[in-house]
Amino acid sequence: MIRTFDICINAAHPDVKLYEAATFIGSPSTAFVRGIPPAMGAWKITAVRLAAAWPDGSIENATATQTGDGVWAATLQGTDTSGRAENGLQILADGVDETGAAVTGYVLGVADLAVYTRDATIDVDGQSWYVKLFESAPTPPHKGDAYISSGYLLIYDGEQWIAIGGGGGGIVDDTVTRASSNAVKSSGIWSAIWGALTALPTGFTALYDWVVDQLTGKADKSEMSVTTANDTATITLKQGMSATVLTQHQPLPAAVAPSTSAAQGAYADAHDTGTALATRAAASDLTALAQTVAGKLSTTGDTRTVTATDSGGTESYKFAGTGDTDANTVARVKNLPYINEGEAEEMLVGVYAISSRGVQRHTATSGETSATFGFVDTPGTGKIADAILDIDNSGNTSELGMEFYGLGTTFTLVHPDGDDLAEMTSVDGGKRARFYFTETALVSNNLPVISIQRITLGAVATAITRGS
DSSP, X not given: OEEEEEHHHHHHOTTSOOOOEEEETTOOEEEEEEOOOOOBTTBEEEEEEEEEXXXXXXXXXXXXXXXXXXXXXXXXXXXXXXXXXXXXXXXEEEEEOTTSOEEEEEEEEEEEEEEESEEEEEEETTEEEEEEEOSSOOBSOOTTEEEEETTEEEEEOSSSEEEEOTTOOBOEESSOOTTOOSEEOHHHHHHHHHHHHHTSOTTOOSHHHHHHHHHTTXXXXXXXXXXEETTEEEEEEEETTTEEEEEEEEEOOOOOOOOSGGGHHHHHHHHHHHHHHTTTXXXXXXXXXXXXXXXXXXXXXXXXXXXXXXXXEEEEEEEOOTTOOOGGGSEEOSSOOOEEEEEOOEEETTEEXXXXXXXXXXXXXXXXXXEEEEESSOTXXXXXXXXXXXXXXXXXXXXXXXXXXXXXXXBEEEOOTTOOHHHHTEEOTTOEEEEEEEEEEEEETTEEEEEEEEEEEOOOOSOOOOOO
């Protein structure tokens, strides 16, 4: 490079760079600096110098010599590495100010510094390119910059890098991009594949193993069963081979056969309901259900009764008719027993169900320290939560603490005065306890209140021996 820089132009517009300082690898460069301001009284420029930051990261400084006619000349030895350094060349000056004090480091101008391997002109698709060849992609790139990568000659057209040769043409992307139609460097493809492999959890050696593992244990429709008993359909959803993740008990309206012309409307409604249910349960289950309730509904007079027959005998359930004005006797139930539910099942993952008018049991396993329970009938929805829960912690040496799903958000608990709720809901190891829950008419913080009572049970008696 042998180039003249007119400082006076850029001193007036410091936001405008000087023309790019371009040279070749291994070549010295001489800069002639013109327009240095003359002395003004005591103020004057005493020295001019160049500071070059070459593309390889090296720094070179050169002191200029005043040659006459206000021109200062300085020569840089250059570098053997091609590339471009943004703002790589600075023209600096030292002097004294108007008081005679020394001043160091006036910036007279800044220019980009480019080092070319060689210059060449090539023709591609009828277009002539004046090529400035670099060893690697320069920053920032200018139109006509070129470098060789993976067998391709890449030329910057002012907006993007265009690949020429190397067995193909067109634009080559450095990385894999979902929407790009360009070719991709092999290094970019390898990085994408390796990134996917390294993202696999520890212990997996193939993508196939990982995909299979993601599907393992997921519930599908083949693991859902629907069963009916009396007037209830039970829907059970399992995960994997055995773990039950959802059990839902759903009351089913009866498909009732009409006995009089006055009952045609009621029968039509029941028939429509049965037709809708037929799409959700097996036909054989609905047939058995219809046979069970057939003829059990009386529609005569103002009193409605339902008669249920089982192995224990016949029970009648009375419902108030139009002639009954007592709002508190809308439904009267005679001898309606609690159901022994056995072991409490999960209504949600990790939450054991407490069903209304049922007795549930939770048998703690060895080492179990806590269990969470939830009410199937949501408190405050019109169905009174009323149930018994037996805790068998006799086979466990650890204390079992009870938690309640929805406590504080859908309901609150109230305990007998003088008792402590935390102590009441903790069952010592080796002990048994019975809990009675019933929804009250009380409201706390706009939430329904459920009363909890506890009886601690002693040893099970197999015989009674009385003193003489």
